[in-house]
């Protein structure tokens with residue numbers, strides 16, 4: 001168990017609902033769900049989820065911490081916004097799904113092999129380094145996500161796509177050394193650090 | 209309408225539905241002078257468009273017949289149909305009111321023989337049936353219409369149909385020169401009873417009321433059951449005129465939804481429960497009703513009714529707000545998709561017909577009142593000191609069933625009586 005996870009378990013004891021409300025982005029909204037089922041029925045990927053959003057919200061209230069945080073479900077969300085458009089209580093369901101996924105990841109509980117989780121982390125690392133996405137490095141990192149041999153295979157298969165992207169100036173082969181970024185990288189890092197501090201302070205201040 | 213005599217001891221009742229009629233009669237039978245104005249060509253309001261009404265499941269004709277007789281017998285009530293209030297000024301005990309009366313083109317000679325309707329060719333959507341059927345350009349708004357007088361649709365005025373109607377009338381009842389009239393009156397108190405209207409189902413995009421023939425509203429369903437309705441009382445579905453036997457009811461269609469009406473309309477749960485008894489009445493054990501709901505709100509003594517419907521084996525309850533409806537292109541059956549909250553099972557259920565239990569909203573939108581009144585966030589009139597001598601009755605005040613609407617009307621009549629009594633006291 002990660003340290004952070006241990007801390008949270010001790011801090012909230014059996015009150016998983018309040019843990020979510022305090023620590024998950026938009027988590028406070030979970031209270032507002034009336035279990036109508038529209039989100040679950042509206043999700044285009046719904047049939048493939050283990051637990052649709054409606055059920056996740058009920059599980060949170062029922063204190064099923066382990067089951068929720070280790071679930072692959074919220075990682076299935078494609079941000080289509082169908083559920084948000086239809087929810088009669090205007091819950092920002094999409095954002096809550098991402099918030100839950102992010103929180104589970106922070107705690108080290110998210111399923112390790114979940115591809116969306118892996119990609120999201122790679123994307124974040126790539127982006128935050130210089131403030132710009134390095135398409136080439138991100139692409140390569142993705143290709144080799146499942147091991148070296150697999151990576152070579154994927155890279156060969158996508159050769160043409162890569163060349164076309166270079167031709168249309170969508171990707172620059174020079175990105176492999178350094179790559180472009182924002183002017184003030186350290187400023188960017190300071191912003192991100194501050195954002196994280198604010199996020200943590202908010203959780204600290206939360207009163208159920 | 210020069211013969212209208214009203215003083216600041218007169219009570220004006222606006223809206224001639226069950227609430228307005230009740231308020232007017234309570235005050236008149238107590239001895240007050242009452243002017244009852246109704247926008248449509250006859251009184252009765254939305255209740256007269258129901259097939260039966262709970263909890264006793266009587267036909268609306270019975271309650272209405274009594275009220276109409278009471279109005280007819282009581283010289284204290286002055287009924288003005290096709291009339292709206294355009295302006296109100298003044299204060300409690302002394303209001304100046306301007307009324308606008310649209311021409312009926314038919315006078316009191318009318319015996320309701322119907323010869324004019326036979327002579328006229330033009331047809332229009334029938335308001336009585338929420339547009340499900342057609343009526344002639346000369347028409348009696350409903351069989352129960354009170355007053356029992358025909359009306360000419362203004363759209364036939366100036367066409368050969370209008371003259372044909374006039375020539376056909378043996379009683380010289382048709383007057384094509386009638387004009388819109390404006391009347392100014394003084395009254396002491398006002399009971400506002402303009403009622404409700406169904407929420408516009410076209411706005412509930414995922415349910416496809418605007419796209420699928422076999423998705424209808426609860427108010428339309430009432431009309432299908434009426435032996436004098438558009439289908440002669442048969443549950444025929446719009447797409448192919450076949451009998452619908454497997455019927456879905458979707459609750460909270462436009463209610464309890466921040467994208468539509470925020471409030472619970474309170475009546476629609478009971479209305480759908482009632483409508484499952486219609487399905488049983490038509491088909492016995494061969495019919496099938498399925499109610500899709502978030503939670504059933506059957507209030508107090510009406511709970512018995514709920515228990516009886518629950519015991520009916522042809523009625524199934526599915527705890528789920530339907531996510532969306534698609535249409536089976538081959539047979540035009542609506543297919544309902546969603547997840548059942550009890551077990552989180554995904555379903556895709558095909559039905560012959562879907563009835564949307566649409567929400568109730570005030571018939572006069574906030575901002576359209578000809579006077580200052582306090583309305584709540586849902587548009588219903590609030591009880592408030594600053595309303596002075598203006599009192600809301602029935603569904604102008606809230607989404608209510610008939611029982612509660614009538615209680616509310618009686619209360620408002622009493623308040624109005626107190627106002628005009630005070631006026632009489634200070635003057636006499």
Ligand SMILES: Cc1cc2nc3c(=O)[nH]c(=O)nc-3n(C[C@H](O)[C@H](O)[C@H](O)COP(=O)(O)OP(=O)(O)OC[C@H]3O[C@@H](n4cnc5c(N)ncnc54)[C@H](O)[C@@H]3O)c2cc1C
Pocket residue numbers: 222223224225226227228245246247248251252253254255258260261262263291292293401402403404405426427430475476479482566568571572601602603604608609610611613
């Ligand atoms: C599907 C459905 C089924 C229902 N079934 C039942 C049932 O079985 N039992 C039950 O108890 N209740 C039932 N109800 C509720 C019932 O319809 C209401 O309680 C009832 O209509 C309230 O009467 P009202 O007079 O307040 O309003 P209304 O019936 O709306 O009457 C208002 C009157 O005011 C007139 N008016 C409107 N605007 C103006 C204006 N500007 N100027 C002058 N006049 C105006 C209208 O023409 C109308 O005549 C049902 C509702 C729905 C939606």
Ligand code: SF4
Pocket residue numbers: 032033034035036037038039040053054057086087088089090091093
């Ligand atoms: S649509 Fe909204 S209210 Fe309904 S179950 Fe989903 S989150 Fe809850």
Ligand code: SF4
Pocket residue numbers: 459460461463464471472473474475476477478503504505565567
């Ligand atoms: S009465 Fe029933 S159907 Fe109508 S809004 Fe309330 S809960 Fe929904």
